[in-house]
Amino acid sequence: MWKRDEAVRPASGQPTAAPQPPAPAQVGAAVPRPAETGNRLETGSRLEKDIVNIGKSVVIKGELNGSEDLTIEGHVEGTIQLRDNVLTIGPNGRIKAQVFAKAVIVLGEVTGNVTASDKVDIRDNGSVDGDIVSPRVAIAEGAHFRGSVDMQRKGGSEKGPKQAASQGAASQQQPQPAGAPQRVGA
């Protein structure tokens, strides 16, 4: 027991350097994992997720493609394509673009059409001016939306119109609270 404690203690007697916080992410690059210097850090790095973040001060005009989940807090104009990934528009994010993604979570402002193969989620204070095409759409109380919503029906899970109508709406889906956890990492 005593030997194990000595092994953890640094040989020079000086305190072990604290693990460095991850460096700020580059656009289009994953956050680098910290050096694996010990069991604890190794375990921590396994738990970390790759996060790609476009910061508040970043302005992008043009086409944005990627194969990782992405959070945008800055301004983007043009086209955003994350066909197999989640796009999160943060509270400070301002988007004037056509958006194509697997899932889109909106906490900021989007002007343009949004197409998602899985889900579009407009959270409280989120705003979308444009047409949404997605099989699932959730719009929270307090969100702003102007445009059209087209939910393509998926075969096999369809219900008869009469049956569906009698099941009600409010019980089917409640808007998620603004503070609901969201997946940002890959």
Added chain:
Amino acid sequence: MGLLDRLAPRKSETDAPVPGPSAPAVDPVFGTKALRKFLSCLTSRELPVLIDVGPVVGSNVTFFGEQLGCKIFVEDIFADVDRHVRDGKLAALPAFLKKRFPQGSGGVDGILCWDLVDYLDRPAAQELAAELTRVLRPEGALLGFFGTAQPRDTRYTKFIIVDEMNLKHRSYPAARGRQAILLNRDIIRLFAGLRVTDSFLLQNNLREILFRKPA
């Protein structure tokens, strides 16, 4: 039981949620007779197109989009009315409404008009009715609510679909209140291009009227 146990609050006291000042008020739920008929008009069509002139309600969008397969256009005319009131440009509202709907003529299967007409002046109501009639396809349906009492509070109502027989009424602040109580004959004249197929007077003093556009 020791002294500390007696001093400690009972479990039921600590676990019980204390409603704070920000706790949301419970929205009243009222029955509806016309919604079911409106839905039956929609479901008779393949991939129906729907216009909702009210504020966006997430669960309604889910209901119409996910459950009924509608394509929904959310056109919040209440917000437009508020903006015109705030800007002092109410006189321009009829002209605005004339160009407000980008949908082509006869391209819409159903319109949720809710109680919007009650909040409009006569010229604006006439323009709105003409535009909604234009975009509605033959045999398409329009659901409108009309008050029978003159409430003085300046609030709009969000109608949240609970099921086909019940609507939750959630009020929210408006820039101005209802403008007039329309008689049945006024409503019929207003929507002269449509015919009334069903009319219900509910216990909450709301008239529900279902219109269809003649083929």
